[in-house]
Amino acid sequence: MLNPIMTNPWYQMSTWLKTEDSSAFETIHGKYFWDYAAHDPILNRLLNEPMACDAPLVSNMLIEKCKGVFDGLESLVDIAGGTRSMAKALVKSFPQMEYIVFDLPHVVNGLQGSNNLNYVGGNMFQEIPQAHSILLKVVRLS
Structure with a gap:
């Protein structure tokens, strides 16, 4: 998935390594991955449609x-x-x-x-x- 929701954390890996966050995703978005997906219909769809394929x-x-x-x-x-x-x-x-x-x-x-x-x-x-x-x-x- 080349959606910025998923790709932006990769650009901030050095920032993440200096934090106590569990993932770069959490550093960038302020939430755990699944918590973010629960409240973002776009990410939810991006995850579920490929799984169903x-x-x-x-x-x-x-x-x-x-x-x-x-x-x-x-x-x-x-x-x-x-x-x-x-x-x-x-x-x-x-x-x-x-x-x-x-x-x-x-x-x-x-x-x-x-x-x-x-x-x-x-x-x-x-x-x-x-x-x-x-x-x-x-x-x-x-």
């Missing part, structure tokens, strides 16, 4: 090659599941399973679930919804 490929391969892993599961929580691409594919292939997409509140805010698909906002470092299985496709920590 590979979901069809990954979900198709997962369903084709690992179907036995999902057979018989009653529930699954997709940690940092994003904006629903993976969820839709798995719910369609395994309609008997209750599927929870768990992500930061600003990511899942406004997303509509169905009878076996729910969106839950929260922080995975504090609490994770209960399910029989957990899916971690991609998790970016900062």
Whole structure:
């Protein structure tokens, strides 16, 4: 991403090294990365759209090659599941399973679930919804 929100911290690395901040992003923007993203719709979109782009490929391969892993599961929580691409594919292939997409509140805010698909906002470092299985496709920590 060549958006100035993401590139400007690179130009201030020497400044950051002289601070107690946890990242150059925090030095430049005054907030942790995820706190900034929670309040900036442009950055939020820049993060979520690319993550959703590979979901069809990954979900198709997962369903084709690992179907036995999902057979018989009653529930699954997709940690940092994003904006629903993976969820839709798995719910369609395994309609008997209750599927929870768990992500930061600003990511899942406004997303509509169905009878076996729910969106839950929260922080995975504090609490994770209960399910029989957990899916971690991609998790970016900062």
